[in-house]
Amino acid sequence: MAQAIQAERGQWYKRLDLDESFEVVAIDRDEECIEIQYYNGEIEEIDEASWLLLEIAPIAPPDNWSGAFGTDNRVEFEPEADSLEAALNIMDANSY
Template identity: 80%
Template sequence: MEHAIKAERGQWYKRLDLNEAFEVVAIDRDEECIEIQYYSGEVEEIDEASWQLLELSPIAPPDNWSGAFGTDNRVEYEVQADSLESALNLVDSNRLD
């Protein structure tokens, strides 16, 4: 491939053959491999020679890139607490483990 795209940790790319977005999460120069994580959460290790053969396009991170990693800790509350104790109980009952 004439214009191979260089792998950069933290950069998002789109695999044109699979039509899937992924992020480069690690590059091991000694082992000559690149670890990627698809938006779906699947992790794959690709050797540098295989990377050069991929049809890639750099892309901006997806709007909700954290969705696949389960890091969205937002909790919406519809119930109004009428005292400090009931507010604390409400928070405790919705706390993520």
Template identity: 80%
Template sequence: MAQAINPERGHWYKRLDLDESFEVVAIDRDDECIEIQYYSGEVEELDQASWDLLDIAPVAPPDNWSGAFGTDNRVELDFQADSLESALNMMDRKNS
């Protein structure tokens, strides 16, 4: 029987039946809809009842979280800031 694990956006889980990891990318609590994206890039939409039937376990994000996308959204900053506000201001100036 499947464990009762609540989905959390941005968290990674492993489907034990498929031996595949996925991330919860969106949750619509009003429609009870959960959108997941497998490491391979495939997207699947589940209703709450289907989620509850999954045999899953929480897992750490993969080392290369961009997976099949071949992207890396990390931004490297070449400056130091003494506060979040000053860092945001520096980024704004740099991007304008």
């Protein structure tokens, strides 16, 4: 049975049908699509209608959230990052 769970950038979810963990890495409201990255590194783009049909549950990030990459890409945030959105914007500005 599908659940109407809103996609949130940076949130981890588990696909109950595949027993796979993934993170929402981008949401394009204009194109009505959601980009997800599975723990193993695979990236998939899902339209919003398909998202609503997924059997998913929000989960905490894995202990080793860098997964198959074997790297730790965590960024030290400046004190002015007073919200998750502000922190994600700083992270986007510092990515290569």
